Amino acid sequence: xxxxxxxxxxxxxxxxxxxxxxxxxxxxxxxxxxxxxxxxxxxxxxxxxxxxxxxxxxxxxxxxxxxxxxxxxxxxxxxxxxxxxxxxxxxxxxxxxxxxxxxxxxxxxxxxxxxxxxxxxxxxxxxxxxxxxxxxxxxxxxxxxxx
Amino acid sequence: xxxxxxxxxxxxxxxxxxxxxxxxxxxxxxxxxxxxxxxxxxxxxxxxxxxxxxxxxxxxxxxxxxxxxxxxxxxxxxxxxxxxxxxxxxxxxxxxxxxxxxxxxxxxxxxxxxxxxxxxxxxxxxxxxxxxxxxxxxxxxxxxxxxxxxxxxxxxxxxxxxxxxx
Numbered sequence: 596x597x598x599x600x601x602x603x604x605x606x607x608x609x610x611x612x613x614x615x616x617x618x619x620x621x622x623x624x625x626x627x628x629x630x631x632x633x634x635x636x637x638x639x640x641x642x643x644x645x646x647x648x649x650x651x652x653x654x655x656x657x658x659x660x661x662x663x664x665x666x667x668x669x670x671x672x673x674x675x676x677x678x679x680x681x682x683x684x685x686x687x688x689x690x691x692x693x694x695x696x697x698x699x700x701x702x703x704x705x706x707x708x709x710x711x712x713x714x715x716x717x718x719x720x721x722x723x724x725x726x727x728x729x730x731x732x733x734x735x736x737x738x739x740x741x742x
Numbered sequence: 743x744x745x746x747x748x749x750x751x752x753x754x755x756x757x758x759x760x761x762x763x764x765x766x767x768x769x770x771x772x773x774x775x776x777x778x779x780x781x782x783x784x785x786x787x788x789x790x791x792x793x794x795x796x797x798x799x800x801x802x803x804x805x806x807x808x809x810x811x812x813x814x815x816x817x818x819x820x821x822x823x824x825x826x827x828x829x830x831x832x833x834x835x836x837x838x839x840x841x842x843x844x845x846x847x848x849x850x851x852x853x854x855x856x857x858x859x860x861x862x863x864x865x866x867x868x869x870x871x872x873x874x875x876x877x878x879x880x881x882x883x884x885x886x887x888x889x890x891x892x893x894x895x896x897x898x899x900x901x902x903x904x905x906x907x908x
Contacts (some may be wrong), residue, residue, distance in 0.1 A: 604813075607818070609803035613789050613796070614774055633769050640769075647807040649767035650792065652760060656800045658751065663849065664857075681900040689899035692820065694891065695855065698899070699820070726852045728861075732831060734838030734846040 596644065603635055604644065644679045662708040662729040663715060665696040666721070673697070686714045689735060694724065745811065755783065759791055767804075776829055810844075815865040817894065819872040821879060822858035824889040826853075833886055837862045840882075842875045857889060869894060 602625050618636075619629035622723070627635075627716045639645045649687050668676045673691075680686055680700055689700035704710055712727045752760070758781050768776040774792070778785040795801045810818065825833050830848045837860065838846035845863040862879060866872040876892050883890075 604808055605808055607806045608808070609805045610802040611767075613774065613793050614802070616774065617773065618769075618771060629771060633771070637769050637805075640766075642811045642812070643809055645806050646809045647766045648769070648805070649765070650763050650795075650801045650804045651807065652764055652795075653800055653802050656798070657760065663861075667855070677899045686900060686902050688897045689896040691899055692893040692895050694893045696893075699893070701898070726856060727866040728849040728852075729857075730849055731755070732834065732848040734834040734848070735843065 596639075599625070599631075600635060600639060600644075601634065602626070604639065607648075617669045654703060658706065660702075660704050660710050660713075662702050662710050662727055664700055664702060664717075664728065666698045666723045667695050668698050668721075668723055672723075676723060679720050680717060683713060683717060685709070752795075754794065755787070755870075756791055758783075759788060759795075762794075789887055810865050814867055817866045817869045817872045819864045819866075819869070819876060820894040821862045821864050821876045821892045821896050822890060823860040823862070823879070823883060824857045825860050825886050826888075827859060827882065829886055833883060836858055836882060837879055840875075840879065841874075843879075844867070858891065 602670055607621060611617055614620060616629065616680050618632050622629050622632040625632065636645070638646060645689065666676070666680075676698065677689065677691075680698065683702075685702045685704050687701045687703045691697060694700050702710060702713055704713060710729070712726075714727055715740055718725050758882050759777065762777050762781055764772075767773040772785075775785045778788040792804075817854065823833075824836075834846055834848055837843055837869050840862075842863045842864055844865055845855070845861070846863045846898050846906065848859060849861055851857055851859050863881075864875045866875060872892070872894070876890075880887060880890060
């Protein structure tokens with residue numbers, strides 16, 4: 596990454612305009628031109644520096660639901676349980692973490708009513724208790740990763 | 743902002759725009775026109791709908807979504823805190839305002855296995871850096887913190903793009 600890439604990653608985490616030539620408008624603010632900005636964004640995506648470029652939607656305001664859930668899985672059963680959990684299409688992310696609660700996953704469903712159904716199905720399929728930890732209040736979702 | 747935030751009334755046209763753009767905007771000079779063409783809509787309709795979704799918060803923001811790991815932030819610790827429920831909103835706003843906290847939420851406890859009700863995701867180049875940042879959260883919370891822990895991720899078991907509307 597050079598200085599322009601850093602300006603793009605740091606400067607374009609929000610506020611991208613909605614107009615006919617948005618890359619041209621954003622490029623002018625970043626001190627470059629439309630073609631260069633489009634090429635840089637393609638390269639940053641291809642390199643995996645950016646996982647996405649575009650609108651970030653708010654799941655609950657689309658009528659959908661998210662929750663964070665955790666399980667305490669015995670080490671010798673961990674791979675089997677991970678395979679079962681990951682096979683649910685509603686499971687968007689799943690992380691192993693160091694704690695008695697050692698498997699943490701995010702569910703995303705089209706409606707709030709689906710969340711308890713999917714959690715119950717995961718409990719039934721794995722034989723382990725699922726602890727549901729939906730957000731009660733959100734304080735911040737980061738905008739500020741410095742490249 | 744609570745989890746019970748109202749839904750915005752989205753019609754079929756809005757939902758088609760969400761489906762077409764949730765994985766990203768086309769990297770072409772006229773991206774909204776390209777989306778309009780793909781959907782058989784007028785470009786002003788697409789831009790007008792997206793401006794409205796941005797104004798109502800259905801779109802949080804439009805721009806680059808960086809990959810923390812690719813930026814060298816290879817350690818991530820989910821710091822979790824036990825604070826009095828009465829004070830969690832005020833403390834959550836302070837913790838969420840720290841520039842190294844990427845997400846901050848009030849979530850329910852599950853006693854006895856899980857006494858924590860405030861979650862703050864901390865990213866850093868190393869575990870030592872994450873630990874330093876967690877220590878500064880502990881300083882900020884002071885006596886309001888009755889206990890805390892940091893859960894480091896050891897493996898990504900699954901990571902698919904969040905698809906909100908199919």
